[in-house]
Amino acid sequence: MVRKFLIFLLLVGLGFVFFTLVSDYTLPEALGPTARHYGEKGISETGALNLVTAVLVTYRGLDTLGEVTVLFLVASIFGFYLKPENTRRPSPPSPLLNTASGMILPLILLTGIYIIVNGHISPGGGFQGGAFLASAFLLALLAGTGRQLSTRLFSIIESSSGFLYVLLGLAGLFFAGGFLDSRLLPGGVPGKMISAGTIPLVSILIGLKVGTELSSMLIKITHSDGES
Amino acid sequence: MITITLTTGSLLILLGLYALLTRDNLLRIIIGFSLANTGVHLIIVSFGYLKNRTAPILNDTMIAAGPETQIVDPLPQALVLTAIVIGFAITAFLLVFALRLYHTYGTLSLSKLVEKS
Numbered sequence: 301m302v303r304k305f306l307i308f309l310l311l312v313g314l315g316f317v318f319f320t321l322v323s324d325y326t327l328p329e330a331l332g333p334t335a336r337h338y339g340e341k342g343i344s345e346t347g348a349l350n351l352v353t354a355v356l357v358t359y360r361g362l363d364t365l366g367e368v369t370v371l372f373l374v375a376s377i378f379g380f381y382l383k384p385e386n387t388r389r390p391s392p393p394s395p396l397l398n399t400a401s402g403m404i405l406p407l408i409l410l411t412g413i414y415i416i417v418n419g420h421i422s423p424g425g426g427f428q429g430g431a432f433l434a435s436a437f438l439l440a441l442l443a444g445t446g447r448q449l450s451t452r453l454f455s456i457i458e459s460s461s462g463f464l465y466v467l468l469g470l471a472g473l474f475f476a477g478g479f480l481d482s483r484l485l486p487g488g489v490p491g492k493m494i495s496a497g498t499i500p501l502v503s504i505l506i507g508l509k510v511g512t513e514l515s516s517m518l519i520k521i522t523h524s525d526g527e528s
Numbered sequence: 529m530i531t532i533t534l535t536t537g538s539l540l541i542l543l544g545l546y547a548l549l550t551r552d553n554l555l556r557i558i559i560g561f562s563l564a565n566t567g568v569h570l571i572i573v574s575f576g577y578l579k580n581r582t583a584p585i586l587n588d589t590m591i592a593a594g595p596e597t598q599i600v601d602p603l604p605q606a607l608v609l610t611a612i613v614i615g616f617a618i619t620a621f622l623l624v625f626a627l628r629l630y631h632t633y634g635t636l637s638l639s640k641l642v643e644k645s
Contacts, residue, residue, distance in 0.1 A: 307549045310549075311542055315538070318534075322535055322538060325534060330578075331578070331596055331599075335576075335602060336596050339594075339596030343586060343591060349585060349587070351584035352602045352605045354602075355603060355606040356610075374620060381628050382624060382628070423583075423585060490586075
């Protein structure tokens with residue numbers, strides 16, 4: 301009873317905090333100084349039309365590197381907590397799913413790759429495309445065609461792309477303005493596929509890393525669903 | 529417009545916290561965490577909103593008119609993208625713990641887990 305009362309009190313208090321937040325919030329008329337810099341100089345400094353990708357990969361590249369590191373950590377902990385102990389034969393997938401997955405899989409993979417490589421000129425980028433790639437592998441796992449997929453190849457791709465990402469960042473430190481500076485390569489014409497310096501390269505590396513990490517997590521879960 | 533997203537975000541956070549504090553099943557607690565997480569994303573992304581502006585993905589007319597007068601704030605969007613991925617990682621982590629607990633104790637109910645340990 302006391303517990304329920306305390307929970308009620310906490311929620312009402314938080315509700316009051318949110319109420320004042322919502323009722324007192326006034327829309328700003330113009331961008332703040334940081335966002336104004338991104339808007340004014342973003343395209344000349346990075347050459348990317350998608351300013352969100354420019355912020356993510358160049359201006360806040362260190363955040364993104366940290367984020368990728370967190371994902372890597374979680375993927376490693378997965379392997380630690382889920383031992384491969386599957387002895388049970390999985391139930392066979394429905395023929396409908398099996399047939400359809402063969403036709404849909406290449407399309408999903410293609411869309412994922414498209415989203416990754418166009419991240420600097422249109423909505424998209426490494427994380428979104430990587431999640432797309434992982435969803436393709438999830439479909440393969442559900443349809444039973446991906447059961448023989450090994451996590452070894454995935455972890456090789458994952459670690460080498462992470463390594464290359466850090467190397468690109470270090471190269472920026474020595475040959476351009478700073479860590480993860482995208483001006484390591486020439487900016488090119490904004491809007492072209494090969495432009496925006498190293499942003500497409502970093503997008504591809506992030507896409508590969510996220511895609512393989514998520515896929516290997518899915519494979520590990522699938523392989524450990526037996527009773528221990 | 530902004531009031532709707534802010535209210536929805538706040539309600540999602542409260543709902544998620546309520547589920548976190550009162551539910552007994554671990555899976556429902558994880559769902560509560562996920563709801564609260566989504567609420568936080570909604571609130572952060574709506575702080576970047578400006579009236580009569582468009583997404584920070586430029587084209588020629590926007591560049592000619594001066595991008596800084598055309599776009600909403602790109603920074604909260606980039607931060608939320610980070611937050612979504614971290615939220616995903618933590619949810620996956622929680623689910624793996626729940627799976628491991630289920631393998632070891634055969635139940636997902638918190639009160640039964642406390643009894644058994």
